[in-house]
Amino acid sequence: DQQVKQNSPSLSVQEGRISILNCDYTNSMFDYFLWYKKYPAEGPTFLISISSIKDKNEDGRFTVFLNKSAKHLSLHIVPSQPGDSAVYFCAASGKGDTGNQFYFGTGTSLTVIP
């Protein structure tokens, strides 16, 4: 049962334009959401996060938007740069009976074309 879904396996964007990566979740108990970036042969690295008490969080070129009623979040990268080309994973966290748990989507491969 995939609780976090990224329905677009890949995305191509021109350099300088906006990249929008989408993520949907099903579990209403999730209250913390994270985006990770992964280069080949490396582990995922944390990019940006958002708590469910907010609907927007911004860090430089990266902004995450959360729509709780739609159980949807998105990552905006503006402007996109070739170095942003990587696989982006959305993750959700909830306070379960067994403590902090993280659930990951299947990833979106972003290619920024120079």
Add this chain to the structure above:
Amino acid sequence: EAGVAQSPRYKIIEKRQSVAFWCNPISGHATLYWYQQILGQGPKLLIQFQNNGVVDDSQLPKDRFSAERLKGVDSTLKIQPAKLEDSAVYLCASSIDRSTQYFGPGTRLTVL
């Protein structure tokens, strides 16, 4: 601050052989996670430790996989015997709280 260390980085074995992976988390991180990432999929949690106790191993195939966390610091994940479908990247991560996890570089396992 040193990151999460994992070894080996790559491992190739025959099916039915055994293999072990090692992880050293960031100092002071009480929570340690092992994930399995199959090509084209997101990381799937295998086991989660809080200090040296297991808090979630519901997705760990216990007939062949085992894991331990020594003295609440280093951890090893073992597969015995390996199957073809175990070919994947095994990621270790550690965290202090839910704000983020820090991942190691992973171990790429190929089972022939």
